[in-house]
Amino acid sequence: MSHGSWHVEDALLGAYARGDVDVADAYSVEAHVVGCATCQAAVATLVTPARLEATWLEVVDTLDAPKPRFAEALLARIGVAPHVARLLAATPSLTVSWLGAVAIALAVAVAGAHQGERGLAVFLCVAALAPVAGVAATFARGIDPTHELSLAAPMSSVRLLLLRTVAVVSATLVLTVVAAIALPGLSWTAAAWLLPALGLTLTSLALSTYIPHTTAFGTVAGLWLAATIASAARPDDALAVFDGAAQLGFAAVIAAAGLVLLQRRETLDGWSAR
Amino acid sequence: VRTTTTTAAASDEALLHAVADGDRAALRALYERHAPWLTLRLQRRCADPDTVDDAVQDTFVAVWRSAARYDGQGAVGAWIWGIGVRRLIDAIRRRPQREFGAYERTPDDEPSAEEQVLLNVEHGDLGGALNRLSPELRAVVQATVLDGLTTREAGRLLGIPAGTVKTRMLRARIQLREELA
Numbered sequence: 001m002s003h004g005s006w007h008v009e010d011a012l013l014g015a016y017a018r019g020d021v022d023v024a025d026a027y028s029v030e031a032h033v034v035g036c037a038t039c040q041a042a043v044a045t046l047v048t049p050a051r052l053e054a055t056w057l058e059v060v061d062t063l064d065a066p067k068p069r070f071a072e073a074l075l076a077r078i079g080v081a082p083h084v085a086r087l088l089a090a091t092p093s094l095t096v097s098w099l100g101a102v103a104i105a106l107a108v109a110v111a112g113a114h115q116g117e118r119g120l121a122v123f124l125c126v127a128a129l130a131p132v133a134g135v136a137a138t139f140a141r142g143i144d145p146t147h148e149l150s151l152a153a154p155m156s157s158v159r160l161l162l163l164r165t166v167a168v169v170s171a172t173l174v175l176t177v178v179a180a181i182a183l184p185g186l187s188w189t190a191a192a193w194l195l196p197a198l199g200l201t202l203t204s205l206a207l208s209t210y211i212p213h214t215t216a217f218g219t220v221a222g223l224w225l226a227a228t229i230a231s232a233a234r235p236d237d238a239l240a241v242f243d244g245a246a247q248l249g250f251a252a253v254i255a256a257a258g259l260v261l262l263q264r265r266e267t268l269d270g271w272s273a274r
Numbered sequence: 275v276r277t278t279t280t281t282a283a284a285s286d287e288a289l290l291h292a293v294a295d296g297d298r299a300a301l302r303a304l305y306e307r308h309a310p311w312l313t314l315r316l317q318r319r320c321a322d323p324d325t326v327d328d329a330v331q332d333t334f335v336a337v338w339r340s341a342a343r344y345d346g347q348g349a350v351g352a353w354i355w356g357i358g359v360r361r362l363i364d365a366i367r368r369r370p371q372r373e374f375g376a377y378e379r380t381p382d383d384e385p386s387a388e389e390q391v392l393l394n395v396e397h398g399d400l401g402g403a404l405n406r407l408s409p410e411l412r413a414v415v416q417a418t419v420l421d422g423l424t425t426r427e428a429g430r431l432l433g434i435p436a437g438t439v440k441t442r443m444l445r446a447r448i449q450l451r452e453e454l455a
Contacts, residue, residue: 016314017314019317019318022401022405023404023405023407023412023416024400024401024402024404024405025401026318027404027416027420028401030315030420031420033311033315033351034311034315034349034351034352034355035349035351035352037286037307039311040307040308040310040311040351041307043310043311043314044306044307044310044311046310046314047309047310047313047314051313051323051327052305052306052309052310052313054327055309055313055327055330055331056302056305056309056334058327058331059301059305059331059334059335059338060298062331062335063298063335063338
């Protein structure tokens with residue numbers, strides 16, 4: 001934008017930089033400088049180079065900083081402390097790909113549930129296993145990219161374990177609730193996976209205070225699969241492992257596993273190192 | 275840095291194209307041209323230098339990320355200003371505890387009679403009329419007419435409801451019209 005050879009006088013420009021001009025002059029300077037390369041160059045001498053250089057370095061730093069992952073940005077947005085958000089976001093089972101896999105598994109199971117009671121049993125079985133698998137993957141040595149980091153983190157591994165477990169279980173529960181709403185004929189069965197899911201997760205954790213965690217999670221998942229398959233194979237009642245008595249049983253299991261965990265939480269320290 | 279000789283002569287538009295293609299040296303050249311006046315202009319609207327520097331920083335980060343969205347309408351400087359003044363609003367909102375009433379900052383002394391005459395020659399009496407507006411009205415005129423903010427953005431920047439911006443703008447318009455009639 002050229003306006004012939006008119007330029008802001010140096011004296012006026014200097015006064016403007018000091019804040020010593022009235023409103024009308026300031027407007028006129030600003031309206032001209034925004035489009036005049038010559039006056040822009042003149043202004044450049046009026047700002048301390050050190051200040052401009054410091055701001056430039058901040059710009060470069062911001063551009064070079066790694067972009068926070070989806071989960072980390074989300075956690076930071078809801079007010080989680082940055083260092084906790086980073087540790088949580090590095091949880092293998094909190095990535096988009098893992099949650100996507102869970103969502104697909106649940107979607108297939110929902111489709112199956114539309115085929116009848118056995119299909120529903122499959123859905124409930126998968127839904128109850130999803131958080132168990134998520135928590136297991138969280139601490140599997142080969143999968144966790146922050147395995148070594150978390151060993152050295154200034155945070156007890158029990159606390160990290162609990163944080164991650166809560167995060168993984170809540171993320172999975174959200175997905176499962178959404179899937180359950182898509183079930184045919186909403187009834188109590190839509191929520192029948194909830195207590196088993198918590199029971200299995202806590203039992204696996206409690207068991208891993210005694211035996212290596214891969215074995216613990218594998219054993220619990222295997223028993224669960226065997227029980228649901230055996231139940232579904234019976235001709236009369238495919239949902240036996242989810243009925244009222246079983247739900248009470250799972251409530252008891254949750255309480256017992258919780259107590260064991262509370263008693264033996266010390267053994268979980270440095271647990272993922274095993 | 276690596277293409278100093280070519281960037282020195284390039285037009286703002288060409289530099290912005292290069293920035294869209296990921297040329298860091300072109301961003302640096304744009305920064306050298308536009309950061310100084312942007313800093314001064316924002317400084318007139320916010321007394322806290324840290325907040326201003328934050329806004330300038332955010333502006334050039336935004337220029338880097340959205341250079342491809344520049345549509346060629348209007349000068350690059352005006353485009354950068356549009357980003358900058360909005361980043362300043364965000365920066366001020368991030369530091370609500372700070373005092374920032376600088377949008378209302380008024381020149382300490384009235385222009386001398388001599389200056390007044392010169393102003394009248396240059397701008398008709400517009401300059402004088404603007405200067406005689408109350409600080410509240412002048413801040414609204416500055417935010418909406420001269421800085422190009424929407425009523426809502428101006429309200430957020432000045433810490434007043436959007437409705438108040440509208441009524442003050444109306445009053446300013448009436449006063450200016452009367453003085454220039």
